[in-house]
Amino acid sequence: MARKILVSYVAFYHDFTDGVVKKDGPTYTLHHTYFSDHDVHLLLSTGKPGEIRADHLYAALQRDFPQRNILLKHLELNSFLDFKEIKYKAEQAIRPYKGDRIEILFSTGSTPMRMSWVLLHLEENGYDTHLLQSLDAQMARGKMAGKAHVIPIEIAASEYAYRLEVRAQELAENKSKELITETLLPAYSRAEKIAFHPEVAILVQGESGTGKELLARHIHDHSARKNKDFIPVNCAALGQELLESRLFGYVKGAFTGADKDQKGYFEAAEGGTIFLDEIGDITPYMQQALLRVLQERRIQRVGANKEIPVNVRVVAATNRNLMEMCEKGLFRWDLYYRLVETEIRLPRLRDYTAADRWQLIQHLLRQKQAQYGLKWPLKFDKALTRWLKTHLFPGNIRELEHVLTNLCIFVEDGTATLDHLPLSYSQEATPSLDIEQVIQRHIVYVYRLLDQNITHTADAVGKSVNTVKRYLRDAGEI
Numbered sequence: 001m002a003r004k005i006l007v008s009y010v011a012f013y014h015d016f017t018d019g020v021v022k023k024d025g026p027t028y029t030l031h032h033t034y035f036s037d038h039d040v041h042l043l044l045s046t047g048k049p050g051e052i053r054a055d056h057l058y059a060a061l062q063r064d065f066p067q068r069n070i071l072l073k074h075l076e077l078n079s080f081l082d083f084k085e086i087k088y089k090a091e092q093a094i095r096p097y098k099g100d101r102i103e104i105l106f107s108t109g110s111t112p113m114r115m116s117w118v119l120l121h122l123e124e125n126g127y128d129t130h131l132l133q134s135l136d137a138q139m140a141r142g143k144m145a146g147k148a149h150v151i152p153i154e155i156a157a158s159e160y161a162y163r164l165e166v167r168a169q170e171l172a173e174n175k176s177k178e179l180i181t182e183t184l185l186p187a188y189s190r191a192e193k194i195a196f197h198p199e200v201a202i203l204v205q206g207e208s209g210t211g212k213e214l215l216a217r218h219i220h221d222h223s224a225r226k227n228k229d230f231i232p233v234n235c236a237a238l239g240q241e242l243l244e245s246r247l248f249g250y251v252k253g254a255f256t257g258a259d260k261d262q263k264g265y266f267e268a269a270e271g272g273t274i275f276l277d278e279i280g281d282i283t284p285y286m287q288q289a290l291l292r293v294l295q296e297r298r299i300q301r302v303g304a305n306k307e308i309p310v311n312v313r314v315v316a317a318t319n320r321n322l323m324e325m326c327e328k329g330l331f332r333w334d335l336y337y338r339l340v341e342t343e344i345r346l347p348r349l350r351d352y353t354a355a356d357r358w359q360l361i362q363h364l365l366r367q368k369q370a371q372y373g374l375k376w377p378l379k380f381d382k383a384l385t386r387w388l389k390t391h392l393f394p395g396n397i398r399e400l401e402h403v404l405t406n407l408c409i410f411v412e413d414g415t416a417t418l419d420h421l422p423l424s425y426s427q428e429a430t431p432s433l434d435i436e437q438v439i440q441r442h443i444v445y446v447y448r449l450l451d452q453n454i455t456h457t458a459d460a461v462g463k464s465v466n467t468v469k470r471y472l473r474d475a476g477e478i
Contacts, residue, residue: 002128003039005097006030008105009113010045010054019053021060026108031061031070038103040069044093046077046113078224085222087116088196091125098126106131106153179363181356184211187344191215194342195222201294203279203339204317206346207460208450209398212317213275215346220273225313228272231265236278236453240286245302248289254303266299266310273313279339280320280331291335314339320459349396354389361388364401368408376414378407383418394442394460395449424448443471454478 008030015025022028027043035041043061045054051074058072075089090113094102104117121129133153180188194202195218202219204212213232220230235243245254249264265274282290293299294314298307316339325331349357369378380388393399403425407416424445443461447468450456458468472478 003097003100004037005094005100005102006035006038006041006105007094007102008041008043009108010043010047010057011108012046012053015057016053019056021057027057028061030105031065031068035065035068039100040071040097042093042097043070043072044090045072045074047074048076049074078226083112083115083119084192085196085224086112087119088193090116091120094120094127094129099128101128101130103130103132106133179360181352181359183347183352183356187215187346188218190342190344191219192222194344195219196224198224198313201313201339201341202315203322203343204315204346205322205343206317206319207348207394207396208319208456209396210346210348211397212346213277215344216273216275216315216317219315220275220313223273223313225272229269230273230275231269232275232277233265234277235286236281240283243282243286244289248293248299248301250302251304254301258303261301264299264301266293266312267308269312271311273315276314276316278318279316280318280322280325284332287332287335291332291338294335294338319456349393349400357389360397361400361404364397364404365408368401368404372405372408374408378411379415381415381417384416384420387418387421394446399449440471440475443468444475444477447472447477452477 008027011026015022015027023032031041041061043054043058045051047054054072054074058070061068061070073093075086075093077085077089104121106114106117117129117131120127121131131153133151191202194200202216204215206212216232217230220226233243233247238246241255245262245264247264247266249262249267250258251261252258276290293310296307297311298309300307322331322336322340326333326336349360352360365378368374388403395402403422406422407420411420443457443463446460447454447457450460454465454468454472458465461468469478
C-alpha cells in the first residue's frame with residue numbers, strides 16, 4: 001500500500017531566531033498543522049551532517065511529536081546555486097519513496113532548489129510527486145494565522161518560464177565556450193549524470209576533433225571535483241619514458257637531468273581530474289603501470305621506493321576501437337574494463353543535423369570574430385555557405401575551426417567566398433572527376449590533418465594501412 005510522504009527543506013533564515021527554533025517558523029508550523037495522515041516527514045537540509053540548526057530543529061520536532069515519523073536528510077551541497085547538483089541529490093533523497101505519494105513543499109528554499117523540484121516533477125521518472133505552495137502571511141491572516149495553509153499547484157503554466165531560467169543558467173555556466181546542440185545532447189546528458197559520481201572512470205570515444213577534451217572539462221566542471229585542477233595529457237605526443245615521468249613524477253637523481261624531486265600529473269591533479277587523451281597509443285609497459293594506479297589508487301615516482309596515495313578521477317579518450325585492439329592483443333583487457341566503467345561516444349560532425357551544424361558554425365564564428373577583433377560581422381556568399389553545409393569535415397570540429405580561423409584572418413571586406421578557403425581546399429572548388437585522384441587527395445588531406453599518423457588516417461578513411469601508404473607514396477608524402 002502506498003504511503004504518504006511530506007517533503008520540505010529546512011528554512012535556515014526563517015525557522016530560527018538567534019539559533020533558537022521558532023515554533024511559528026515555516027517548518028515547525030507545517031509539521032504541526034499539516035502533517036496528519038502522512039506516514040513520513042522527510043526534512044532536507046542543504047548543510048553537512050552536524051549542522052547545528054538543522055539538528056536542533058529535528059530534535060525539537062522529535063521531542064514535541066514523538067509518535068510521528070520524522071527523518072532528517074543532509075544533502076551536503078557544494079553549491080547552493082547549482083540546480084543540477086541540487087536536483088540530483090534531491091532525487092537521491094526521495095528515491096526510497098518511489099511508488100509512494102510524495103507531497104513536496106515547493107515554497108521553501110532558493111530559486112535553484114524550487115527549480116529542481118519543478119524539473120523532477122515534470123520528468124517522466126516514475127515518482128508520484130505533488131507540489132504544494134504555502135500562502136504568505138498576508139493571505140493567511142485571520143483564522144489561518146499561525147497555521148500552515150498549503151494549496152496544490154499546477155506547474156504546466158509556468159513550465160516554459162522555468163525551462164528558460166534553466167537554459168539561462170546553462171548558458172551562463174558555459175561562458176560561450178561550448179554549444180550543446182541537439183545532436184550532442186545525449187552525450188552531454190550522459191556526462192552530467194556521470195559527473196555526480198566522482199570515483200567512476202570514464203572512456204570518451206570519438207574521432208579526432210569531435211570535442212573529447214571539451215566534454216571531459218564539462219564533466220569536471222559539473223562534478224564535486226570542479227574546484228580542483230583539471231589536467232589534460234596527450235599520451236600520443238609523449239614517449240614511454242617521458243610519459244611515465246610526467247604522469248607519476250620522479251625523484252632527484254632518477255635519470256640524467258633529474259636535479260630535484262618533481263611531482264607528476266597525478267599528484268598535481270589531487271582531488272581533481274586527469275584527462276588521458278589518445279589512451280590507445282600508450283605502450284604495454286605504460287598500460288601495466290596505469291592499470292596498477294587505477295587498481296590501487298597509488299603512484300610511485302620514477303626512482304622512488306615509496307608509494308603515494310592519490311585521489312584523482314580519470315577520464316580517458318581515444319579515436320581507436322579499444323575492444324578490437326584488445327582482441328588483437330594490442331591493449332590489455334583488464335585496463336580496458338578499468339577505463340570503461342562508463343562510456344560516452346561523441347558524434348562526428350558529418351552526423352550532425354543540418355540545423356545543428358549551422359548553429360555550431362555560427363557559434364564558433366562569433367568566438368573567432370571576438371578572438372581576432374573583427375569590427376564587422378563576417379558573412380558567407382552562397383557558394384561558400386553551400387560548401388560549409390555539405391563538406392564532410394573528416395577532421396570534425398577541429399577542422400571546422402581551422403577553416404573559420406582562416407576566413408576571419410584573410411577576409412578583408414566582410415564577405416567570405418570559396419577563394420578565401422585555406423590553400424589545401426583550393427582544388428575542391430573545381431574537383432577532379434578521376435576517382436583515384438579524389439581518393440588520393442582526400443587521404444593526403446586527412447593524413448596531414450591527423451598529424452601525419454598513418455594508423456589514425458587509415459581508421460578515419462576506412463581503409464587498410466597498406467592502402468593508405470600506397471596512396472601517400474604516390475602523392476610523395478612518404
